[in-house]
Amino acid sequence: MKTLLDTKQLDITLQRLAHQLIENHTQFKDTVLIGIQPRGVWLSDRIAGLLKGITGQQSIPYGKLDITFYRDDVHQGNEIHVPSQTEIPFSIEDKNVILVDDVLHTGRTIRSAMDALIDYGRPKSVELLVLIDRRFSRELPIQPDYVGRTVDTIITQKVKVYWKEKDLKDEVVLID
Amino acid sequence: MSLSVKHLLGIKELQTEDIHTIFRTADNFKQVLQRQIKKVPALRDTTVANIFFENSTRTRISFELAQKRLSADVVNFSASGSSVSKGETLIDTVNNILAMKVDMVVMRHSASGAPWFLANHIDASIINAGDGINEHPTQALLDAFSMREKLGDLKGKRITIIGDIMHSRVALSNIYCLNKLGAEVMVAGPPTLIPKHIEGLGVKVEYDVKKALQWGEVANVLRIQLERQHKPLFSTLREYALYYGINKQMLDDLQKEMIIMHPGPINRGVELSSDAADSKQSIILDQVENGVAIRMAVIYLLSGKSELE
Structure with a gap:
């Protein structure tokens, strides 16, 4: 097991990601943040909190998207997935959407997320923010716009992200 | 975790946790039904047959809408005007429909217990849409x-x-x-x-x-x-x-x-x-209104169960 980001590094990385978002979306006038259920939401919660803190703006639209019904492997595993909640209490029509997920691996989750998103309206643009980019393991032509840390991994390895809200510690590790 | 059963024959066979899982999933579908695009692609690979040996409007439309909202293919069958009047048995009727590569059967029948009988003889998942005076x-x-x-x-x-x-x-x-x-x-x-x-x-x-x-x-x-x-x-x-x-x-x-x-x-x-x-x-x-969401949840959660066995 190898630590990719410890508590301090994770904090610095999140701060940087938040600042990069502000750099590109100064006032967040037409920009909305959408975390992908279930694990991307821990990250998007943090990012949304940081953005509020830094910009002093309380009204950055923030939603959560469940992609279960849009997966391309609905009937391939042994278990059918039980969905999490989707909460998008605003229109995404003509908005710049920032999709947020913790780990980008094959790109299939993001493909599903884009399909799910489009069923809620036609956004002006969609960007992708991830904490960990497992480069070279993509199965679809999908690349992130904002990256916390890029890592080279092989398929048998696992990246695990711990959040203090549920795991009592902030850490990202690579498990062999 | 999905459901503990392969068919939805009666509530009697369900675990309490199954009911909660169905409700949680139906919450999601209810939200889907309130969108402009009331449809998800989850069951693109699934074909469902609605076999009604007894009259129905609500239940049948509700099931059919649920299936369509899940992107499943649907075939409808009602006993009147079918070969049942020529004396075909229940198992023959259903097996002939299944031979056309149908994955799931929704059945209403006037005989109590008919879906249980069918479950013993066919592989596809069965959803009971009402059997006699037994369960719905x-x-x-x-x-x-x-x-x-x-x-x-x-x-x-x-x-x-x-x-x-x-x-x-x-x-x-x-x-x-x-x-x-x-x-x-x-x-x-x-x-x-x-x-x-x-x-x-x-x-x-x-x-x-x-x-x-x-x-x-x-x-x-x-x-x-x-x-x-x-x-x-x-x-x-x-x-x-x-x-x-x-x-x-x-x-x-x-x-x-x-x-x-x-x-x-x-x-x-x-x-x-x-x-x-x-x-x-x-x-x-x-x-x-909730009927469609609940039926979407049941169909979704039971889909893909037939490959398991």
């Missing part, structure tokens, strides 16, 4: 889901089921479902329409409808099923309406907001007067 599981699920929407957790809540308990598959499925969810259940109606020993299912029995209304928080009013009564069990519909029918005045006399439900079709002026059925307390149309 998706109706009970959507009833409980609608109650949960109004009352929150049903544990300890008092639900009365009023009317023709004897011939009602909705009543039996409701009793199983509400018991599993921890609600208290009372059945009420004329003694001739309440089966003997029904207390054995863990329900209270009341023959005075006014008392039953006073006791409960929800009244699920059932239809008088004249088509299933082979000998008269009360003198006239007028007499039934007079003694056991529910009207707005009775609801107004209560010191509380009673929730009124009915699985449809309503015999207006018999078990439920028009002013009660159309009153603010009535959530009859919410039931219909």
Whole structure:
């Protein structure tokens, strides 16, 4: 097991990601943040909190998207997935959407997320923010716009992200 | 975790956790149904046959819409005008439909137990859309889901089921479902329409409808099923309406907001007067709306189960 980001590094990385978002979306006038259920939401919660803190703006639209019904492997595993909640209490029509997920691996989750998103309206643009980019393991032509840390991994390895809200510690590790 | 069963034959076979899983999934689908695009691609690879040996409007449309909202392919079959009238057996009929690569069967049949019989003979997942006077599981699920929407957790809540308990598959499925969810259940109606020993299912029995209304928080009013009564069990519909029918005045006399439900079709002026059925307390149309979400959840959660075996 190898630590990719410890508590301090994770904090610095999140701060940087938040600042990069502000750099590109100064006032967040037409920009909305959408975390992908279930694990991307821990990250998007943090990012949304940081953005509020830094910009002093309380009204950055923030939603959560469940992609279960849009997966391309609905009937391939042994278990059918039980969905999490989707909460998008605003229109995404003509908005710049920032999709947020913790780990980008094959790109299939993001493909599903884009399909799910489009069923809620036609956004002006969609960007992708991830904490960990497992480069070279993509199965679809999908690349992130904002990256916390890029890592080279092989398929048998696992990246695990711990959040203090549920795991009592902030850490990202690579498990062999 | 998905469901513990391969088929939805009756509520009796479900675990309480299964019911909660169905509700959680239906919450999602209810949200999908409120979007502009009321459709998800989850079941693009699934074909469902709706096989109805008995009349139905609501249930059948509800199932078909649920399947279409999930992007499944749908074939409909009704006994009238089919080879059933030429003497084809149930298993032959279903096997012929399955031979055309159908993955799931939704069946309504007038014989109690027909879906269980079928489950022993075919591989596809079966959803019971009502069998004789036995069970109607998706109706009970959507009833409980609608109650949960109004009352929150049903544990300890008092639900009365009023009317023709004897011939009602909705009543039996409701009793199983509400018991599993921890609600208290009372059945009420004329003694001739309440089966003997029904207390054995863990329900209270009341023959005075006014008392039953006073006791409960929800009244699920059932239809008088004249088509299933082979000998008269009360003198006239007028007499039934007079003694056991529910009207707005009775609801107004209560010191509380009673929730009124009915699985449809309503015999207006018999078990439920028009002013009660159309009153603010009535959530009859919410039931219909929730029916699609519940059926989407059941179909989705059971899909893909046939490859497992």
